[in-house]
Amino acid sequence: MAFTKLSLIEPILKALATEGYTIPTPIQQKAIPLVLQQKDLLGCAQTGTGKTAAFAIPILQLLYQQKPLATGIKVLILTPTRELAIQIDESFAAYGRYTGIRHTVVFGGVSQLHQTNALKKGADILVATPGRLLDLMAQGYIRLDQLQIFVLDEADRMLDMGFIHDVKKVIAKLPAKRQTLFFSATMPPEIQKLANELLRHPSKVEVTPPSSTVEKIEQSLYHVGKMEKPELLMHLLQDKKIRTALVFTRTKHGADKVVKILHRHNVPAAAIHGNKSQNARQNALSDFKNGTLRVLVATDIAARGIDIDELTHVFNFELPNIPETYVHRIGRTGRAGNAGTAISFCSAEEKQN
Numbered sequence: 001m002a003f004t005k006l007s008l009i010e011p012i013l014k015a016l017a018t019e020g021y022t023i024p025t026p027i028q029q030k031a032i033p034l035v036l037q038q039k040d041l042l043g044c045a046q047t048g049t050g051k052t053a054a055f056a057i058p059i060l061q062l063l064y065q066q067k068p069l070a071t072g073i074k075v076l077i078l079t080p081t082r083e084l085a086i087q088i089d090e091s092f093a094a095y096g097r098y099t100g101i102r103h104t105v106v107f108g109g110v111s112q113l114h115q116t117n118a119l120k121k122g123a124d125i126l127v128a129t130p131g132r133l134l135d136l137m138a139q140g141y142i143r144l145d146q147l148q149i150f151v152l153d154e155a156d157r158m159l160d161m162g163f164i165h166d167v168k169k170v171i172a173k174l175p176a177k178r179q180t181l182f183f184s185a186t187m188p189p190e191i192q193k194l195a196n197e198l199l200r201h202p203s204k205v206e207v208t209p210p211s212s213t214v215e216k217i218e219q220s221l222y223h224v225g226k227m228e229k230p231e232l233l234m235h236l237l238q239d240k241k242i243r244t245a246l247v248f249t250r251t252k253h254g255a256d257k258v259v260k261i262l263h264r265h266n267v268p269a270a271a272i273h274g275n276k277s278q279n280a281r282q283n284a285l286s287d288f289k290n291g292t293l294r295v296l297v298a299t300d301i302a303a304r305g306i307d308i309d310e311l312t313h314v315f316n317f318e319l320p321n322i323p324e325t326y327v328h329r330i331g332r333t334g335r336a337g338n339a340g341t342a343i344s345f346c347s348a349e350e351k352q353n
C-alpha cells in the first residue's frame with residue numbers, strides 16, 4: 001500500500017515524496033487513519049518502526065485542516081530524552097515543511113534563552129522532555145490550556161529513567177477534553193495503569209514485538225578475555241565493510257576508555273554519555289551521521305532512540321544484563337529494511353552462572 005492511499009493532503013504527500021518515502025510502515029498504515037479519525041491510540045512499538053511519522057503525519061494533517069489556526073500550543077509531544085526530542089522536532093520540520101504549521105522543541109541541559117525566544121514567536125506543536133517543560137510552565141513561558149492532542153512517547157522509558165512523576169505532573173495540567181496517543185515498546189503493569197487512566201476507548205496498534213525485530217540483523221558472539229576485547233575490536237574494525245559502528249559499553253568510564261584506545265589506533269571516534277555536554281553529544285552525533293566519525297561509543301541511556309540511518313554495525317563491547325536492552329541495542333542497526341550486523345563480546349565474567 002502506498003501513502004497516496006491514506007487520504008493524506010497534498011502538502012504532506014509532497015513532503016513525503018521529498019523524503020523519499022513511498023510505502024508506509026505497518027504502524028503508519030494502522031495508526032494514521034485512526035489518528036485522523038481523532039481516536040485515542042495505544043501504540044506498542046519501539047523506535048525504528050516508523051512510529052514518529054505514524055503520529056506526526058496525521059497530527060500535521062489535523063492541524064492543517066483547522067487553518068487558519070488560533071494561537072497557542074495545540075499539540076504536545078512528551079519524550080524522555082533530548083536526542084529523541086530533537087529527532088521528533090526534525091520529523092515535524094520534514095513532514096510539515098509545506099504546511100506552514102509551527103513547531104518547536106524544549107529540553108534540559110542547555111540554556112533556556114533560545115527556547116523561550118522560540119516559544120515567544122508562537123508554536124502550534126511543542127516537543128518536550130518532562131523536566132524542562134515543567135520548568136518553563138512554572139515560569140509562565142508555556143501554557144497548555146489550548147491543547148487538543150497529547151502524545152506520550154516511550155512511556156516505558158519514562159518509567160525506567162525515573163520521569164514518571166514529572167509526566168504525571170504535566171498530565172495534571174492538560175485539558176481533560178483532548179486526543180491522547182500513547183506509545184510504549186513494552187507494557188509493564190505501571191505503564192498499563194497509566195494508559196488506562198489516560199486513554200478513552202483507545203484503538204490498539206501493535207507492531208513487531210521486540211523479539212522479531214532482529215530478523216534482518218546478523219548476530220554473532222565472540223568469547224573473549226576481558227583484557228583482549230580492545231584488540232579484538234581493533235582487529236574487526238580493519239574490515240572496510242564496517243562503514244559505521246556503534247559500540248556499547250555498560251559505563252561512561254568504559255565508553256571513554258574505548259574511545260582512547262580507538263584514538264590510539266587512529267580510528268575517528270567519540271563517546272556519548274550522560275557526562276558529556278549537550279553540545280558535545282550533538283556534535284558527536286552529527287559527525288557520526290555525516291561520516292566524519294566512523295565509530296560512536298555509547299552507554300545505553302545515551303543511545304536510546306538515536307536514529308542513525310544506515311548504521312551497519314553494532315558492537316556489544318560489554319553485554320547488557322537485561323535481554324531487552326540487547327534487543328534495543330542491536331535494533332539501532334538494520335533499520336527501515338537495511339541489513340545490519342551485531343557483534344557481541346562476552347568475557348568469562350559475563351557468562352551466566
Ligand code: AMP
Pocket residue numbers: 020021022023024025028046047048049050051052053307308309335336
Ligand atoms: P522511527 O521509528 O520513527 O524512529 O523511524 C525509524 C526510521 O525510519 C527513521 O529514520 C525514519 O526516517 C524512517 N522512516 C519512517 N517511515 C518511513 C517510511 N515510510 N519509509 C521509509 N523510511 C521511513
